[in-house]
Amino acid sequence: MQSHTRILLRCMLAGTLSFAGFSLFAQDLKSNLPTDPNLLTGKFANGLTYYVRPNQKPEKKVELRLVVKAGSILEDNDQQGLAHFMEHMNFNGTKNFQKNELVNYLQSIGVEFGADLNAYTAFDQTVYILPIPTDKPGNLEKGFQIIEDWAHNALLTDKDIDDERGVVLEESRLGKGADDRMLKKYFPKYAAGTKYAERLPIGKDTILKTFKYENIRRFYNDWYRPDLQAVAVVGDIDTATAMKLIREHFATLKNPKGEKTRTYITAAARTKSDAMVVTDKEATSSDLQIMFSHTKKMEEKTVGDYRSNIVRALALQMLNRRFSDLSQSSNPPFLYAGAGFDDLIHGYESFVVNAGFGADGPDNAMKAVTAELIRAKKFGFTESELELTKKEMMSGMDKLYNERKTTNSGSYINEYTRNFLDNEPVPGIENEYQYYKNLLPGIQLSEVSKQPAQWMQNVNTFTLITAPEKADQKLPNDAALLAMTQAGLSQTVTAKAEEKVATSLMTTIPQPGKVVGTVKEEGLDATTYTLSNGIKVTIKPTDFKSDEIIMRGVKQGGTGQYGVADKQNAAFITDIIEEMGIGDFSPTDLEKILAGKTVSINSDMSDIEDILSGGSSIKDFESLMQLTYLYIMHPRKDEALYNAFKDKQKQQLQFLSANPKVAFADTMIKTLYDNNPLAKIAIPTIQDIDKVNLDRALDIYKAEFGSADGYHFFIVGNVDAEKIIPLLETYLGSIPVQKKTTAYKDNGVRPIAGEHTLKFKKGTEKQSLIVTQYYGEIPYSDDLALKAQALSEVLNIKVVEDLREKLGAIYGGGFNASVSRLPYQRYSVGMQLPCGPENVDKLIAAANDEIKELKEKGPDQKDLDKVKATWHEQHRTALKENKYWMGSLESILFWGKDKNTILQYDSRVDKLTPADIQQTAQKLFNGKNQFTAILYPEG
Structure with missing residues (x-):
C-alpha cells in the first residue's frame, strides 16, 4: 500500500490537486493541446495552410516546403506513376524557370541538386524541399517564386514530358531487384481490399513510357490546388516578412472549378488470418x-x-x-x-x-x-x-x-x-x-x-x-x-521475473594523473592539455548545440600493421568488442545501466589509426569518461557472446553474394587489387569469420587501444574546460604508459597498373552499373586536394545536365575525387553510373567526352562559380557544427594539416580558376591507370 506522503508527492509532481472528489488533473487531461506559441499557422480563404516559425539555426538560411495532399493513391488507372512523374516535372519547366533554369539558378546560389533541393512522392502526399541561403538580396523572393511555381505554374510541355521519361524510367530501374519483385507478390495481399494494393508510387513502366500528355496535366489540375496545399517557412526570417511573401504568392491562388473531392481510403479489419x-x-x-x-x-x-x-x-x-x-x-x-x-x-x-x-x-x-x-x-x-x-x-x-x-x-x-x-x-x-x-x-x-x-x-x-x-x-x-x-500465439508462457540492474559503471575510481602542459591553439579557439601519462586532450568550447559534447580519441596504428595471418583478427575485433561488452557488463547490461543517460561510445580501426568516438549530454560527461576508460582498460571476453556473434554474422553473410551488385563489387575490388591477400576486406565472407581467433584478436585490441601511448583526444561542444579537467585527469590521466612508439604502416597494397576493363554478368533485371577508377601516386598538397574536389563537382554538374537531362540515360550517379597523403601519397577519381545495359557504351562515351572537354578547354566559369557558391554555403553552415570542428582539429593538430586550409578556406576557394581545373584534369586523367568495371545482367 502506498503511503499518503507518496501519493501526495506524486500528485504534486503531476501538478494535480483533489478536493471534494473534484480532480483538476482530470479537467486538464480533457483540455485541448495548444499550438506552439513560437509557430504562426493559419489558412487563407482559398484553403491553403501556412506555417511560419523564425529560427536562427542555421543562420542566414530559410527552409521552405510545399506540401501537397496528393500522391499515387489519387491516380486514375491511366495515371499510374504520374504523381511521382509530376514531382519530376516541377524541376523541368515552370512559368518563371524554363526547363533547367531552376536547377541552374539554385546551384548558382549554393543550393545543391539532390542533396539540398529535393522532393518525394508517397501514396498520399508529395513534398517539395527547398533550403534558401539568405545572405544575398533577392534569394528569398526567388525561393518563394519557385514554390509558387511548383504549386500552380508547371508548364508541362510535350517536349519537357518526353525528355523526362527516360530519367523516371531509370529511377524505376534502380528500384528493381529481389526486394521489388517480392514486394509486388505480397503487397496486394497485405493491402487487400484497398486501392493501395495497386498504387505503388513508382507506377508502371508501360504507362511511364507511353502515357498521353493530357493525363499528367489532368492530375496536376485536379490535385495541385490551394485547399490541398501547405506552405511552411522556418529559418532566419521574421514572421512579418514571411507572411508578406506567403500572401503575395499564395493568398490569391484559386481552386479549379468542379474540383474533385479529396477522399481517403477506408481499411476494413481483417476477418481471417x-x-x-x-x-x-x-x-x-x-x-x-x-x-x-x-x-x-x-x-x-x-x-x-x-x-x-x-x-x-x-x-x-x-x-x-x-x-x-x-x-x-x-x-x-x-x-x-x-x-x-x-x-x-x-x-x-x-x-x-x-x-x-x-x-x-x-x-x-x-x-x-x-x-x-x-x-x-x-x-x-x-x-x-x-x-x-x-x-x-x-x-x-x-x-x-x-x-x-x-x-x-x-x-x-x-x-x-x-x-x-x-x-x-x-x-x-x-x-x-x-x-x-x-x-x-x-x-x-x-x-x-x-x-x-x-x-x-x-x-x-x-x-x-x-x-x-x-x-x-x-x-x-x-x-x-x-x-x-x-x-x-497459442503457446503457454510464464511471466518475466524482476531483474536487478547495476547502478554504476565503476565501483573503484582509478588514481588520477595531472595536467602537466597547456597550449593555446591560435586561431582555432581551442586549448590542448597534456596529461602526466602523455595523453593530449584538445578542448574546443562551443555554443552551437546547447547540450552536446562530442569526443574522439585517436592514435596512429590501425589494421595496416598486420599481416595476412591477422587480417581478419584486426578487421573484426572492434565489432566483437561491441558484442561482448566492457568491464563486467554485457551489452544488454550496459544498456540498462546507462538508461536515463545521453551517452554513447564505440571503437574502430582504420588502416592507419585507432579510434574511440562518442558523445554525451553535459550532465553525463563523467559517464562518457568512464566508458572511455573501460573501453581502453577492460575489454570483456565472453566466449558465448563471441560464438553468438560468429553465428549471426555467418547467417547474415550466407546469401549476400546472391545480390548482383554485391557479387560485382566483390569481384571488382579483388580484380582491382590483383587478389592481394593484404587488401582490405570489402565484402566479408563466412570464411573470413571462421579465420578470427578470439584470443589473438583481443591481444591486437589491447596492443592498439590499451595504453596511453600516442593518444590524442578531441572534445568539442558546450563544455567548461575547468569543470571537466578533473575528470580527464581521473579517467584519461590514469591510463598506464607502455613507452612504445605508435605508428601506422604502409603495407604496400596498390591497385593494378595500366588500363583494364572488367565485364561481369549477374542478375535477371535489365540493370547495369559502370564503375571507373582513375588513380596513381602523386605528391600531396592541400591545393591539389581542393582542386581535385572541384574537378569532380564540375563533372557532376555536367552529369546532371548532359547524361541525365539531355540523354535521359541515368537517374543518379557521378564523380568523386580525392588526393591523400597517408599511408602513401596518391590520387583517385571515381565514377559510378547506374543505367540500362543498352546505354552502357553511350554513357561511357559521353563521360569520356566530358573529361576530354575539361582537359582541352577547362570548365565554364559559370559551372565553377556554382561549385564555389555551394562550397561557401556549406562551409558557412559547417563552421557552426561541432562535428566539423572535431574533424578539422584532428586533421590539423594530429595529422599535421595546415590550419590555414580551414581558416582561409573561403579565400582558397575564391582563388580557383578554370585553368586550375583544366590543369588538374590533365594531371589526374593522364591515361596511365584506369580501371573500368561493368555489371551486366545475365544473358
Whole structure:
C-alpha cells in the first residue's frame, strides 16, 4: 500500500490537486493541446495552410516546403506513376524557370541538386524541399517564386514530358531487384481490399513510357490546388516578412472549378488470418513479419490523448528491449527483432512485429517472437522495466528541451509537414517537456501492461516470410506458416521475473594523473592539455548545440600493421568488442545501466589509426569518461557472446553474394587489387569469420587501444574546460604508459597498373552499373586536394545536365575525387553510373567526352562559380557544427594539416580558376591507370 506522503508527492509532481472528489488533473487531461506559441499557422480563404516559425539555426538560411495532399493513391488507372512523374516535372519547366533554369539558378546560389533541393512522392502526399541561403538580396523572393511555381505554374510541355521519361524510367530501374519483385507478390495481399494494393508510387513502366500528355496535366489540375496545399517557412526570417511573401504568392491562388473531392481510403479489419512465403534467387536475407489488423488511428487532440501516447510508447519500448536482449544473448533465437506501428494507410495503423532468421528456418524466431507477444499480452511488464524506460524517455525529452534554442530548422519544418498531412500535434517543446515532467511519474504499471492486449485485439494476422530461394533454406509453405503463427500465439508462457540492474559503471575510481602542459591553439579557439601519462586532450568550447559534447580519441596504428595471418583478427575485433561488452557488463547490461543517460561510445580501426568516438549530454560527461576508460582498460571476453556473434554474422553473410551488385563489387575490388591477400576486406565472407581467433584478436585490441601511448583526444561542444579537467585527469590521466612508439604502416597494397576493363554478368533485371577508377601516386598538397574536389563537382554538374537531362540515360550517379597523403601519397577519381545495359557504351562515351572537354578547354566559369557558391554555403553552415570542428582539429593538430586550409578556406576557394581545373584534369586523367568495371545482367 502506498503511503499518503507518496501519493501526495506524486500528485504534486503531476501538478494535480483533489478536493471534494473534484480532480483538476482530470479537467486538464480533457483540455485541448495548444499550438506552439513560437509557430504562426493559419489558412487563407482559398484553403491553403501556412506555417511560419523564425529560427536562427542555421543562420542566414530559410527552409521552405510545399506540401501537397496528393500522391499515387489519387491516380486514375491511366495515371499510374504520374504523381511521382509530376514531382519530376516541377524541376523541368515552370512559368518563371524554363526547363533547367531552376536547377541552374539554385546551384548558382549554393543550393545543391539532390542533396539540398529535393522532393518525394508517397501514396498520399508529395513534398517539395527547398533550403534558401539568405545572405544575398533577392534569394528569398526567388525561393518563394519557385514554390509558387511548383504549386500552380508547371508548364508541362510535350517536349519537357518526353525528355523526362527516360530519367523516371531509370529511377524505376534502380528500384528493381529481389526486394521489388517480392514486394509486388505480397503487397496486394497485405493491402487487400484497398486501392493501395495497386498504387505503388513508382507506377508502371508501360504507362511511364507511353502515357498521353493530357493525363499528367489532368492530375496536376485536379490535385495541385490551394485547399490541398501547405506552405511552411522556418529559418532566419521574421514572421512579418514571411507572411508578406506567403500572401503575395499564395493568398490569391484559386481552386479549379468542379474540383474533385479529396477522399481517403477506408481499411476494413481483417476477418481471417493469412500467411505467405515469398522467395527470390537474389534475396540476401530471411525475414519474418507478423502484421495485425489495421485499426483506426487515434487523433491526438487533448492532453489526455498525449498521455495515452506516452503510455503506448513506454510499452512499445519495453517490448523492444526484450527483443533486443534476446538478440544479444548467448543463444539468440533470431538475428534481430522489433515491433512498431505501420501507418502506411492514411488514418490507420497496424501493429507489426518482424524478425530475421538464418538458414535453419523460422521456427525458433517464430516461437521466440510470439512468446514475447503472449508474455506481454498476458502478464504485462515489470516495475524495473517501467522505471528503466521512464528514465530513458525523460532523458530524451531533457535533451530536446535543453537543445530548444539550437534546434535546426529542418526538425521544426518536418514536424509541421506531419501536422498538415497527419494532424500530428505541435504543442512545442516547452509544453511537451512540462507534460513529460508532470505526466510520466504518475503512469502506473497496470495501465502500461494493458497496452499489448489492445494492439492484438484482432487475432487475425497476416504473416509474411521473404527469403532467398535456395535448396538448403528450410522454409514452410503458406499453410504451414499460418499454422506456425497460430501455434506460436497459442503457446503457454510464464511471466518475466524482476531483474536487478547495476547502478554504476565503476565501483573503484582509478588514481588520477595531472595536467602537466597547456597550449593555446591560435586561431582555432581551442586549448590542448597534456596529461602526466602523455595523453593530449584538445578542448574546443562551443555554443552551437546547447547540450552536446562530442569526443574522439585517436592514435596512429590501425589494421595496416598486420599481416595476412591477422587480417581478419584486426578487421573484426572492434565489432566483437561491441558484442561482448566492457568491464563486467554485457551489452544488454550496459544498456540498462546507462538508461536515463545521453551517452554513447564505440571503437574502430582504420588502416592507419585507432579510434574511440562518442558523445554525451553535459550532465553525463563523467559517464562518457568512464566508458572511455573501460573501453581502453577492460575489454570483456565472453566466449558465448563471441560464438553468438560468429553465428549471426555467418547467417547474415550466407546469401549476400546472391545480390548482383554485391557479387560485382566483390569481384571488382579483388580484380582491382590483383587478389592481394593484404587488401582490405570489402565484402566479408563466412570464411573470413571462421579465420578470427578470439584470443589473438583481443591481444591486437589491447596492443592498439590499451595504453596511453600516442593518444590524442578531441572534445568539442558546450563544455567548461575547468569543470571537466578533473575528470580527464581521473579517467584519461590514469591510463598506464607502455613507452612504445605508435605508428601506422604502409603495407604496400596498390591497385593494378595500366588500363583494364572488367565485364561481369549477374542478375535477371535489365540493370547495369559502370564503375571507373582513375588513380596513381602523386605528391600531396592541400591545393591539389581542393582542386581535385572541384574537378569532380564540375563533372557532376555536367552529369546532371548532359547524361541525365539531355540523354535521359541515368537517374543518379557521378564523380568523386580525392588526393591523400597517408599511408602513401596518391590520387583517385571515381565514377559510378547506374543505367540500362543498352546505354552502357553511350554513357561511357559521353563521360569520356566530358573529361576530354575539361582537359582541352577547362570548365565554364559559370559551372565553377556554382561549385564555389555551394562550397561557401556549406562551409558557412559547417563552421557552426561541432562535428566539423572535431574533424578539422584532428586533421590539423594530429595529422599535421595546415590550419590555414580551414581558416582561409573561403579565400582558397575564391582563388580557383578554370585553368586550375583544366590543369588538374590533365594531371589526374593522364591515361596511365584506369580501371573500368561493368555489371551486366545475365544473358
